Amino acid sequence: MAWSLLVDVLGLPRDRLYATYFEGDEAAGLEPDNEARERWLKYLPESHVLPGNAKDNFWEMGDTGPCGPCSELHFDRIGGREAASLVNQDDPDVLEVWNLVFIQYNREEKGGSLKLLPSKHVDTGMGLERLVSVLQDKRSNYDTDCFMPIFEKIREVTGVREYTGKVGKEDVDGVDTAYRVVADHARTIAIACADGAQPSNDGRGYVLRRVLRRGVRYARQQLGGKKGFFAQIVKKVIDMMSGFFKELADKEEIILDIVESEEAQFLRTIDRGIKKFEKAISDLAGNGGVVLSGEVMFQLYDTYGFPVDLTTLMAEERNISVDTEGYKKRMLEAKELSKQAGESATGAKTLKMEAEQTEFLAGEGVEPTDDSFKYNWIPSKRSGDDVSATIKAIWTGSEFAKTAGEGQFVGIVVDKTNFYAEQGGQIFDTGSISSPDGDFHVENVQRFGRYVMHIGTVSDGEVRVDEEVTLSVDCDRRADVAKNHTGTHIMNFGLRKVLGDHCDQKGSIVLPDKLRFDFANNSPVKPAEIAEVQSIVQKVVQQKLPVYAETLSLETAREIYGLRAVFGEAYPDPVRVLSVGVPPEKMVENLKNEEWAGYSVEFCGGTHLHNSGEAEEFVIVSEEGIAKGIRRIVALTGEKARDAIELAESLEEHLRNGEREAEKVPMDVGAMSKTIANINKKVDEAVIPLPTKEAFRARIAKMRDIMGKEHKKNVQAAKGKAKEYTEQIVEELSKEDNLKFIVKELPAFFSADPKLVNDVSEKLKSALTVPCVLVSLDEVSDKLLFLATVPDELAKTKGAAKDWMAEALTLCDGKGGGKPNRAQGIGKNPAQMAAAVASLKSFAEKNYC
Known part of the structure; x- marks a missing residue:
C-alpha cells in the first residue's frame, strides 16, 4: 500500500526512494527482518534497501508497551545521485516520508525482555507536511501551502515584514523564526483543544500551556502582536483545516475561548516577566556572570507564568546558560511546601x-x-x-x-x-x-x-x-479546586443515597489535586457501595447539571428537605446555599418536597463550578478508617481522574498478559510467581479508581489460586522424582572410594518444595557420614537454598557447617545461620551459583580432606 500510494498514485520517482529494514539485535535476541528486506527487493535495487539498527528501525512507544521492528521509506529531494549514505543522517534533502511499524512484541518493564503479542498488526506513520513538501518541490515544510496562508495572516494582522525563510544567524531580527513558531504552535493548540485537551498546570495540560505561552511570547516580542493576536491565528488554522478535521468547526467557539483566555492571562504578566528577565541578565553582565540562577528561573515560572523551557530559550538567545539543577531544587522545595499544605x-x-x-x-x-x-x-x-x-x-x-x-x-x-x-x-x-x-x-x-x-x-x-x-x-489552580469542591458536594449526596442519612460529614479538605472527605460510618464501605457512589457522581457529571448558588435566610434554608449541613457548624445569616440540578429559589417554593432529597443541596461559601459537567471526570481512589466510626474517602476529578483511569487501562493489559500466562499448559510456576508479584506491586502502588483496583485484586487472587493448584501438582510429581534421585545418588556415592565430602547441585524439580531438600540431606547424612552441602535454585522466589551438615567431630575440629557456607553466601548476596553440625542459608543472586559452589568445594578440600 505504501509503495502503491507513493509511486503509482502520487507519482514519486522510484529511483529517489530508499527503504530501510531492521538489521537485528543479537544482544536483545532479535533476528534481522529479512522478510521486509526481501519484499523491498521486489521494487528497489539492493543498493536502495538498507539495514538499520534498533535506534532507527525498532519502534517503541516508550519504556513499556507494544513495539516492534519498523521499515522506513526515505526520499532524496535532489535525485540523480546515490544517496544511500545520507539515509538517517539528518540530511534535510534525504528525508523519511513513511514508516511501517510491525507491532509484534510487548515490553512490560523498562529494560525488560520482550514478549510476543497474541495478535500482530502493521502501524503506519506518514509525515503529511514532509510529503507535501516533496510533492510541491519545497525544501522546507514551512514553504508549503500547509503554512504559507498562516504566514500571510500573521503579516496581515501585525504588518510585519514578509516571511523570507531565514534560519539561525541569518534570521538577524528573529522574525522568520517567530513566523514559524507562531504558525506551528497555533496548529498544535487548535488540534489539541479540538481533541478535548486544555491548558493546565500539570501533565499533558501543562505541555499545551507551555506551547501556547511560547507562541504568545514570540508573537509579542518579535511580531508586535497585541491582545487577541494569537486567537486570530488559531482562527485562521480552523478555517484552513476544518474541511478535513470536522471537530475544529464543531468546537471552534470552545477552542477560541480557551486561546483567548490563556493569551489574556499570560499577557497580564509577560511584560513584567520580560522586565524581570532583562534585569537579571543586566545584573549578570554587570557581575561578569554567564549563568542565570535557578532562583530567577523559579520566580519567572512561579510569579509570571514563564515555563522553564521558555526562560531557557530566552537565555540561549542571549548566549546565557541556565542553572537547571538550581531551578529543579527550588521547584522541589516549592512542591514540598505544597505537599505540606496538602496534608x-x-x-x-x-x-x-x-x-x-x-x-x-x-x-x-x-x-x-x-x-x-x-x-x-x-x-x-x-x-x-x-x-x-x-x-x-x-x-x-x-x-x-x-x-x-x-x-x-x-x-x-x-x-x-x-x-x-x-x-x-x-x-x-x-x-x-x-x-x-x-x-x-x-x-x-x-x-x-x-x-x-x-x-x-x-x-x-x-x-x-x-x-x-x-x-x-491563579484561576487555573482555582478551577481544579472548584472541580474537587463541587465533586465533594455531589459525592456527599451519593454517599447519603447509598449508605443512608447517618453518614454525616465529619470533615473535608479540598485541594487542586484531590478531595478528601471524612464521614460517619461504623464499618468499611463495601467495594460494591464504593462503585455505586462513584457511578452516581459520574452520572451527575455526565448530565451536565447547572450548579446554583443563592443566598437565603438561615431559618428558611434549614427547612429545605434533604439539605446537608455539618453538625455543630455555625453558619451566617443569611447563608449561601449551593445546589446541583435545581435552583434553591425553586426549593423554597415547596420546602418539604421530598424530591429535593434527589439533589445535592448544602450550605457553602466556596468557589464552585457553574455546571457539573465542568468536573469532566470523577473517581474514588481510596477508602479507609481514621477513627472509630469515621471513614475517609479520597477522590479525584478532571485530568487527575482521567490519568487514574488511563493508568488503570494500562494495568489492564498487564492483567490480561498474566491471565494468559496462567492459562498456559504446562505452567512455569516460577515465572508465574514473578509475574503475579510484579502485577500485584503495580496495582498496590497505582493511583487508580478503587472499584477497578478491587476488581484487579480479585483477578490476581484467582491467578494465585490457579498457580497454587499447579504448584501442588508439581510438588506431588517432584516427591516421586526426589525419592528416585536420592536413592540413585546414595547408591552412586556409596561406591566411591575415600569419599571426604559432598557438594551437590540439586535438579530443578527440588524447587517445587524446600522440604525435599531437607529430606535428601537427612538420607545422605544417615547413609554417608561425611560433610555434605546441597544447593538448590528455588525458581519461584529466584533464590538459592543452601543446606549443610557436618559430623559433630569434624564440626568441632575442622570447620562448622555455617563456616563452610559463609563465603558462598557472601558471593551470592545471602545470609544464613545454624548449629555447628547443621546450617542453612538463602542467596539472593542466583547468577553467582557457580562461584558459590566452587567456594564450597574449595573450603571442603582445605578443611575436610
Missing part, C-alpha cells in the same frame, strides 16, 4: 493576626475587606476578572509597615479582593498583586476577623500602603 489545608507558610491587630485596623478606620468579587469568574474558561484595589495595611508578623521590599514575606490587607480565603475545608487561592513599582506573589490567603490577608513574598520592587494595585487570581 493540612493550613499547612502552608503563613502569618497570623490576633484580635489586637484586627482591632487596631478597625480603630484606624480600615473597612472590612469586600471579598464578594471571588465569585466573579468563569470555571469553564479557567479565568476571572482582575480586581483593582488599594493596599490598606502591610503586616510583617510583628508590626504594621508602610512598605515591603523585594524578598520580604508579609501579609497584605486590601479594601476589596477576588481571592478566596481558606475556609470550610477549601484551600486558599494563590496568584499575584501588582503595583506600578512592584509585584507580590500571593502564597496563602487567610481571614482574620472581618479582614482578608494575602500572605506571600514581594517578588520584585516594593509595595506600599495606600497604593493602587491589581489583584490576579
Whole structure:
C-alpha cells in the first residue's frame, strides 16, 4: 500500500526512494527482518534497501508497551545521485516520508525482555507536511501551502515584514523564526483543544500551556502582536483545516475561548516577566556572570507564568546558560511546601493576626475587606476578572509597615479582593498583586476577623500602603479546586443515597489535586457501595447539571428537605446555599418536597463550578478508617481522574498478559510467581479508581489460586522424582572410594518444595557420614537454598557447617545461620551459583580432606 500510494498514485520517482529494514539485535535476541528486506527487493535495487539498527528501525512507544521492528521509506529531494549514505543522517534533502511499524512484541518493564503479542498488526506513520513538501518541490515544510496562508495572516494582522525563510544567524531580527513558531504552535493548540485537551498546570495540560505561552511570547516580542493576536491565528488554522478535521468547526467557539483566555492571562504578566528577565541578565553582565540562577528561573515560572523551557530559550538567545539543577531544587522545595499544605489545608507558610491587630485596623478606620468579587469568574474558561484595589495595611508578623521590599514575606490587607480565603475545608487561592513599582506573589490567603490577608513574598520592587494595585487570581489552580469542591458536594449526596442519612460529614479538605472527605460510618464501605457512589457522581457529571448558588435566610434554608449541613457548624445569616440540578429559589417554593432529597443541596461559601459537567471526570481512589466510626474517602476529578483511569487501562493489559500466562499448559510456576508479584506491586502502588483496583485484586487472587493448584501438582510429581534421585545418588556415592565430602547441585524439580531438600540431606547424612552441602535454585522466589551438615567431630575440629557456607553466601548476596553440625542459608543472586559452589568445594578440600 505504501509503495502503491507513493509511486503509482502520487507519482514519486522510484529511483529517489530508499527503504530501510531492521538489521537485528543479537544482544536483545532479535533476528534481522529479512522478510521486509526481501519484499523491498521486489521494487528497489539492493543498493536502495538498507539495514538499520534498533535506534532507527525498532519502534517503541516508550519504556513499556507494544513495539516492534519498523521499515522506513526515505526520499532524496535532489535525485540523480546515490544517496544511500545520507539515509538517517539528518540530511534535510534525504528525508523519511513513511514508516511501517510491525507491532509484534510487548515490553512490560523498562529494560525488560520482550514478549510476543497474541495478535500482530502493521502501524503506519506518514509525515503529511514532509510529503507535501516533496510533492510541491519545497525544501522546507514551512514553504508549503500547509503554512504559507498562516504566514500571510500573521503579516496581515501585525504588518510585519514578509516571511523570507531565514534560519539561525541569518534570521538577524528573529522574525522568520517567530513566523514559524507562531504558525506551528497555533496548529498544535487548535488540534489539541479540538481533541478535548486544555491548558493546565500539570501533565499533558501543562505541555499545551507551555506551547501556547511560547507562541504568545514570540508573537509579542518579535511580531508586535497585541491582545487577541494569537486567537486570530488559531482562527485562521480552523478555517484552513476544518474541511478535513470536522471537530475544529464543531468546537471552534470552545477552542477560541480557551486561546483567548490563556493569551489574556499570560499577557497580564509577560511584560513584567520580560522586565524581570532583562534585569537579571543586566545584573549578570554587570557581575561578569554567564549563568542565570535557578532562583530567577523559579520566580519567572512561579510569579509570571514563564515555563522553564521558555526562560531557557530566552537565555540561549542571549548566549546565557541556565542553572537547571538550581531551578529543579527550588521547584522541589516549592512542591514540598505544597505537599505540606496538602496534608493540612493550613499547612502552608503563613502569618497570623490576633484580635489586637484586627482591632487596631478597625480603630484606624480600615473597612472590612469586600471579598464578594471571588465569585466573579468563569470555571469553564479557567479565568476571572482582575480586581483593582488599594493596599490598606502591610503586616510583617510583628508590626504594621508602610512598605515591603523585594524578598520580604508579609501579609497584605486590601479594601476589596477576588481571592478566596481558606475556609470550610477549601484551600486558599494563590496568584499575584501588582503595583506600578512592584509585584507580590500571593502564597496563602487567610481571614482574620472581618479582614482578608494575602500572605506571600514581594517578588520584585516594593509595595506600599495606600497604593493602587491589581489583584490576579491563579484561576487555573482555582478551577481544579472548584472541580474537587463541587465533586465533594455531589459525592456527599451519593454517599447519603447509598449508605443512608447517618453518614454525616465529619470533615473535608479540598485541594487542586484531590478531595478528601471524612464521614460517619461504623464499618468499611463495601467495594460494591464504593462503585455505586462513584457511578452516581459520574452520572451527575455526565448530565451536565447547572450548579446554583443563592443566598437565603438561615431559618428558611434549614427547612429545605434533604439539605446537608455539618453538625455543630455555625453558619451566617443569611447563608449561601449551593445546589446541583435545581435552583434553591425553586426549593423554597415547596420546602418539604421530598424530591429535593434527589439533589445535592448544602450550605457553602466556596468557589464552585457553574455546571457539573465542568468536573469532566470523577473517581474514588481510596477508602479507609481514621477513627472509630469515621471513614475517609479520597477522590479525584478532571485530568487527575482521567490519568487514574488511563493508568488503570494500562494495568489492564498487564492483567490480561498474566491471565494468559496462567492459562498456559504446562505452567512455569516460577515465572508465574514473578509475574503475579510484579502485577500485584503495580496495582498496590497505582493511583487508580478503587472499584477497578478491587476488581484487579480479585483477578490476581484467582491467578494465585490457579498457580497454587499447579504448584501442588508439581510438588506431588517432584516427591516421586526426589525419592528416585536420592536413592540413585546414595547408591552412586556409596561406591566411591575415600569419599571426604559432598557438594551437590540439586535438579530443578527440588524447587517445587524446600522440604525435599531437607529430606535428601537427612538420607545422605544417615547413609554417608561425611560433610555434605546441597544447593538448590528455588525458581519461584529466584533464590538459592543452601543446606549443610557436618559430623559433630569434624564440626568441632575442622570447620562448622555455617563456616563452610559463609563465603558462598557472601558471593551470592545471602545470609544464613545454624548449629555447628547443621546450617542453612538463602542467596539472593542466583547468577553467582557457580562461584558459590566452587567456594564450597574449595573450603571442603582445605578443611575436610
